Amino acid sequence: MTSRLPRLLGLLALAGVACALPFFLTNFRLFQFTQVYIYAIAILGLNMLTGYNGQFSLGHGAFYAIGAYVSAIMMDRWNVHYAWTIPVAGVLCLVVGFLFGLPALRLEGLYLALATFSLALAVPQILKYFEHWTGGSQGLVLNKPNAPFGLKLNPDQWLYFLTLAVLVLLFWLGANLMRGRVGRAVVAIRDNHIAAEAMGVNTSLYKSLVFGVSAAYTGVAGALSASVIAYVAPDSFNVFLSITLLIGAVIGGMASISGAIFGALFIQFVPNWAQDISKAAPWAIFGVFLIVFMYVMPFGIAGAIRLLWIRTRRSRVALSPEPRETAATQAPRAT
Amino acid sequence: MAFTRKLCAVMLAVGVSTLALAAAVSAQTVGVTATEIKIGNTNPYSGPASAYGTIGKVIGAYFKKVNDDGGINGRKINYITYDDGYAPPKTVEMVRKLVEADQVALLFQTLGTPPNSAIHKYMNQQKVPHLFVATGATKWNDPKNFPWTMGFQPNYQTEGRVYAADVLKKHPNAKVGILYQNDDYGKDYLKGFEDGMGEAAKKMIVMKQSYEVTDPTIDSQIVNLKNSGATVFFNITIPKFAVQAIKKAHDIGWKPVHYLNNVSSSLATVLKPAGLEASKDLITALYMKEVTDPQWRNDKGFTDWVAFMKKYYPEGALDDQANAYGYNVAILMTLVLKQCGNDLSRENLMKQAASLKNVELPLLLPGIKVNTSPTDFAPIEQEQLARFNGEKWDLYGEIFDAFRKN
Numbered sequence: 242m243t244s245r246l247p248r249l250l251g252l253l254a255l256a257g258v259a260c261a262l263p264f265f266l267t268n269f270r271l272f273q274f275t276q277v278y279i280y281a282i283a284i285l286g287l288n289m290l291t292g293y294n295g296q297f298s299l300g301h302g303a304f305y306a307i308g309a310y311v312s313a314i315m316m317d318r319w320n321v322h323y324a325w326t327i328p329v330a331g332v333l334c335l336v337v338g339f340l341f342g343l344p345a346l347r348l349e350g351l352y353l354a355l356a357t358f359s360l361a362l363a364v365p366q367i368l369k370y371f372e373h374w375t376g377g378s379q380g381l382v383l384n385k386p387n388a389p390f391g392l393k394l395n396p397d398q399w400l401y402f403l404t405l406a407v408l409v410l411l412f413w414l415g416a417n418l419m420r421g422r423v424g425r426a427v428v429a430i431r432d433n434h435i436a437a438e439a440m441g442v443n444t445s446l447y448k449s450l451v452f453g454v455s456a457a458y459t460g461v462a463g464a465l466s467a468s469v470i471a472y473v474a475p476d477s478f479n480v481f482l483s484i485t486l487l488i489g490a491v492i493g494g495m496a497s498i499s500g501a502i503f504g505a506l507f508i509q510f511v512p513n514w515a516q517d518i519s520k521a522a523p524w525a526i527f528g529v530f531l532i533v534f535m536y537v538m539p540f541g542i543a544g545a546i547r548l549l550w551i552r553t554r555r556s557r558v559a560l561s562p563e564p565r566e567t568a569a570t571q572a573p574r575a576t
Numbered sequence: 577m578a579f580t581r582k583l584c585a586v587m588l589a590v591g592v593s594t595l596a597l598a599a600a601v602s603a604q605t606v607g608v609t610a611t612e613i614k615i616g617n618t619n620p621y622s623g624p625a626s627a628y629g630t631i632g633k634v635i636g637a638y639f640k641k642v643n644d645d646g647g648i649n650g651r652k653i654n655y656i657t658y659d660d661g662y663a664p665p666k667t668v669e670m671v672r673k674l675v676e677a678d679q680v681a682l683l684f685q686t687l688g689t690p691p692n693s694a695i696h697k698y699m700n701q702q703k704v705p706h707l708f709v710a711t712g713a714t715k716w717n718d719p720k721n722f723p724w725t726m727g728f729q730p731n732y733q734t735e736g737r738v739y740a741a742d743v744l745k746k747h748p749n750a751k752v753g754i755l756y757q758n759d760d761y762g763k764d765y766l767k768g769f770e771d772g773m774g775e776a777a778k779k780m781i782v783m784k785q786s787y788e789v790t791d792p793t794i795d796s797q798i799v800n801l802k803n804s805g806a807t808v809f810f811n812i813t814i815p816k817f818a819v820q821a822i823k824k825a826h827d828i829g830w831k832p833v834h835y836l837n838n839v840s841s842s843l844a845t846v847l848k849p850a851g852l853e854a855s856k857d858l859i860t861a862l863y864m865k866e867v868t869d870p871q872w873r874n875d876k877g878f879t880d881w882v883a884f885m886k887k888y889y890p891e892g893a894l895d896d897q898a899n900a901y902g903y904n905v906a907i908l909m910t911l912v913l914k915q916c917g918n919d920l921s922r923e924n925l926m927k928q929a930a931s932l933k934n935v936e937l938p939l940l941l942p943g944i945k946v947n948t949s950p951t952d953f954a955p956i957e958q959e960q961l962a963r964f965n966g967e968k969w970d971l972y973g974e975i976f977d978a979f980r981k982n
Contacts (some may be wrong), residue, residue, distance in 0.1 A: 269676035273669065366790070369759060378760050380664070380690055382697065470665045471695040477664045479624065516659060523659060524622055563584070 243412055258301035273509060275469050277398070279462045284489040285415050285469035285498065286458025292495035295352060295421055295431030296450045300357030301485030303364040304334050306475075308463025313381045314374050314475040318323070321384050321467050327407065330464035331457045340458020342449035361483040365475035380474025383467060388560040401468050407465060408541040413456060416498045418454070427451055428496070429555040459486075492534050494541025507534070580747045590743040607681030608920040612655045613913065615639070616674030616683045618691065623661035628687055630892055631710060632657045634902035635685060637889035638910075648826035648913045651920075656680060662687075664694035673694045675704055682707055682925055684909055685728075686904075687706040689713045689760070692725075705925045707957065708905050708914070716744045719930070724922075726929055726953040728905055730863055732761060732837075738861045738959050738976045739835045742775060743808055747833060751782040753806025755797055755821060757813060765837055767813045782806055787817065797822050801831040810835045814827065815842065819850040836860045838959075843868040844895040847964060855965045860977070861959040865939045869967045877938030879905060904937045908955070910916020911935065943975050 263271055287301045311333050312326035341360065348356050368375045375381065388399035418424055429437035430444050438444050467473050485508050493504025515526035538545035581743075607614035619632030639653040640816045647653065658670040667686070673679045673783060682705035686692050689711040699706035700722050708728040709716055716727030754769070756762035766784070770777045783804035785797040794817050801809060802825070809832040811821050816817055818840035825834070836858045840846045845864060846853040865872045872878040882915055885892055913920070915928045932955065936947040945959045958977050964971035 251840045267676060272672055273823075276665075276669065364752060376745040378690065380693060382693060422622050466665065470668050470670070470694065475693075476624075476662055476688075476690045476695065477761055480661070481623065481661070516852065520621075 260402075263394070263398040264399050268395065271397045271401050272469070275401045275404045275412050276466075277502070277509045278401075278408045278463050278485070278506045279469065280489060280508055281502045282408055282411055282465070283462035283486055284493060285483070285501035285502045286455040286462070287413065287490045288493075288497070288501055289415065289419065289503035290451055291490055292500075293424065293431065294427045294448065296448065296452065297354040297518030298357040298455070299354045299411060299487060300360035301455075301459045301486045302478050302480065303357075303360040304338060304459040305330050305463035305466070305482060305486070306364050306478035307337060307366065308460030308465040309473045309478070310375060310463075311460070312464035312467040313383055313517030313557065316383055316467075317376075317381045318374065320486070320571055325469075327461055327464045331461040334460025334463075335453045335457035337489075338460075339449050341456070342452025343517070345452065346445050346448055348487045358483070360482075361480050365478055368475045368478075376474075380477070381468050383471045383473070385471045386468055392534055397421075404469070405466050407461065411461065412498060415458070419498065423447075436545065489529065490542055492531070492538075494543030495547075497541065497543035497547075499546075500541050508541070510533075577594065581734075584637065598831030605681060606649070606679050607920045611651055612654050612778045613648065613651050613920060614646060614656065614678065615709055615909075616671070616678065616679040616680035617657040618660040618667050618670050618674075618686045619657055619800065620662035620687060620691075621659040623660040625688060628710075629659075630896060631687060631898050631902040633887055634885075634892055634899045635894070635906045635909075638884070638903055638906035641888050642910055648910065649918060653751045653910075653913075658921060660691055662691060664690050665921060666942055667691035668694050668698070671698065675699075681705075681920060684708060685710050685905055687711070692716070696722060697727060703774055703920055705929070706928055707925075708909065709782070710870070710901075712761070712764070717952070718853075719951055719953045724926060724950070726926075728908075728953070728955050729901075730959055731768075731954070732764035733771070735838055735861050735959060736765045736770075736900060737772035738961065739810060739859075740772025741976065742859070742961055742973070743780075743833075743835070743861050744773065747808055748776075748835070750780060750808040751804070751806045752808045752810060753783045753785070753801040753804050753832070754781060754810045755785045755787070755794065755813060756884070757817070758788055761787065761814075761839075762777065762812050789812075789814070798824040799828065799832070802828060806832055808835070809842075812837050813840060815840045815845045818846045822850035822854050824845070824853065830885060838862060841866060841962075841969070842895075843895055843968075849866060852966050855964050858964040860962055860964075862876050862941055862962050862969060862971070863944050863956055863959045864897070864900060864904065866969060867940060868895050869968045878890045880938055900939045904939045907937055908932075908935065941971065941975075 256467025262274060262394040266274070283301065283305055287298060290298055290373040307332040309345045310333040312323065313331065315321040316323055316456050345353055345356055369378050371381055385396045386399065387396055390395040392399065394402070419427070426442045427436065429440065429442060430447055434444050456572065470477070489504030490501070493502070511530050512527055515530065518521040518526050540548070589903065593924070611614065617632055619629050620626050621629040621632065624944065625974070636655050636657060639655045642648065643652045657673060660667040660670050670684065674683065684707050686695065686706070687710040692709045692711055695706070703724055706725040708726060710728065712729060712732045714731045716725055743752065748830050754766065755768050758930070772781065777972060784805060785800055785803055787797060788793045794813070798821055809825070811818060811834060813821055818836060832855065838861050841860045842863060847858070847961050856922045865875065865878060867878065881900060882894060884903065885894060885899065887897070916924050930948050930950050930953065932946050932948045937946065941960055944960065946955045947957070948955050958975050960971050960975045961973050
């Protein structure tokens with residue numbers, strides 16, 4: 242119980258910093274952080290599926306695209322307020338994800354990865370096909386929302402706060418979901434699905450549901466991105482986006498809630514640094530970064546931090562007279 | 577008397593403050609110092625459209641040449657170019673970095689229709705010049721609503737009209753068959769062509785066939801077009817499919833009057849692979865000197881370009897038209913900067929870009945000139961038809977001017 246207090250204080254301090262950023266950073270930096278939060282939401286969605294449930298997806302860019310287009314079409318064609326489009330995009334992606342999850346049940350591991358990959362390949366082309374709605378490959382140009390209720394914030398600041406609020410809500414929900422009964426069932430399926438079934442877990446239902454929830458998170462992220470970028474086009478959601486999200490999930494730390502944020506920071510900033518280091522071969526530099534990270538932190542950034550935390554506590558425990566239970570039993574595992 | 581003196585004083589005060597203001601403006605223009613002009617750019621150096629990335633590089637090489645030759649009015653060009661991978665969200669991020677963090681004076685030659693669409697509004701809200709964008713879409717010529725954005729090359733619709741005018745003039749009783757790529761590029765050409773045909777379009781166009789860029793072949797479309805009895809063929813395809821179409825038509829003995837879009841007019845990438853014999857009598861519309869066409873081998877513009885390429889961009893391919901394109905547009909940019917003199921305010925940059933009169937560029941066809949005005953933000957609107965004689969493109973007819981004829 243005592244370990245909860247410092248954790249809570251830490252989270253509050255983090256929230257304080259996050260809320261203060263808009264008043265210190267330039268609008269451009271703020272825009273970058275808004276993108277980090279959007280990626281973090283998408284990565285958390287992917288992490289639920291891949292990290293917690295062990296189902297591989299190379300196609301989450303497709304759900305991101307669907308979320309973005311649902312939001313964009315509602316705003317552009319029906320003049321719906323952007324705030325309403327975000328939950329709608331989430332619900333729609335939940336349904337699409339659940340339905341896609343049903344046939345995907347028959348596919349395991351690499352085969353599922355390929356099936357989802359085909360989704361990532363197909364969606365940008367399908368978007369071009371429904372030109373009347375989607376604007377074809379020219380895309381849809383949207384308006385950047387202004388701050389409501391007469392708040393004295395510029396659009397960048399407002400979008401930052403909006404994204405931050407959605408992020409906090411979804412992370413809180415996600416953390417509770419994964420920590421509770423549902424989360425245990427989801428992890429049990431990953432670790433040994435026969436044992437999970439023997440314990441009475443409805444594996445097919447859970448797997449499809451996780452797929453749906455995961456897609457919903459990514460769809461919400463996509464919907465937010467539509468407002469932040471104020472433009473959607475098929476080229477925005479190429480295959481590389483799906484791979485980038487997976488990179489974020491792995492680098493951040495599989496089966497970790499906070500890992501999603503580290504992963505998002507990585508995929509947002511490291512490609513830019515790589516470009517600053519070498520204009521000639523930025524992706525080679527990015528590759529080196531990736532390998533170094535995987536080598537130094539095999540459990541992702543979140544995993545490395547957790548290990549560090551455990552080690553410092555252990556050394557403290559060794560000094561203190563009464564033995565305490567350590568968090569070592571919760572050490573992360575690769576999937 | 578007192579009144580006049582007061583008036584004089586007021587006028588003097590106004591005069592002085594105007595002068596002071598003018599001095600302050602030129603001193604405070606973002607991205608411009610006494611020794612430097614910052615120019616921003618995004619290009620797809622990675623990703624699906626990375627073949628175009630060479631344009632960003634050749635522009636950088638040309639600006640290096642300008643700097644080596646002493647710069648512009650004593651100022652060196654600081655060219656900052658970022659990779660956007662042809663992904664619009666990345667373009668937005670990189671362009672915001674250029675404008676807000678790097679503080680460039682202007683944005684130049686950002687590449688691609690979707691990437692430019694994503695930053696169109698932003699640039700105009702920020703009132704930062706968004707000059708000579710590298711796309712063939714029609715929407716960049718809209719000075720009323722987007723006074724900070726300007727196109728460069730002739731757009732696809734203009735070119736479609738060029739062919740329509742030629743068909744109406746030379747083959748008024750023809751049956752026309754069309755093959756087009758099913759996307760904005762193909763549809764833009766189609767629209768320009770049909771608009772140009774006017775009333776005759778319904779009567780004369782007997783068949784329209786489309787293909788997807790992902791299709792493996794277009795053989796069946798060519799067979800269908802032949803069977804439709806078309807005597808004129810308008811071929812709106814990218815190089816890969818243009819080669820197939822030319823070959824297939826030749827193989828099945830279909831000999832229509834064959835109009836081939838400019839996109840696929842390269843000797844090196846289309847006509848030679850398709851076979852020079854099969855390519856004979858193709859008609860296209862050109863605005864640039866085709867760098868693989870032997871007729872320009874001793875042309876001064878061409879030889880200067882080759883010398884420049886060898887010295888400043890030796891790794892660039894000499895048979896890639898994109899390198900000629902980038903060279904042309906970089907020269908135009910340099911010209912606008914020179915024309916600005918010492919007033920490099922953003923307003924003056926736009927003003928000078930919008931007052932180009934009959935500017936010739938070394939790799940434009942003879943007679944094709946750059947013209948802009950405050951109401952015309954489409955720099956190149958002229959094209960000329962050419963027929964392939966088995967060796968090179970023979971220019972014929974008058975220069976078609978979309979602006980004059982519309």
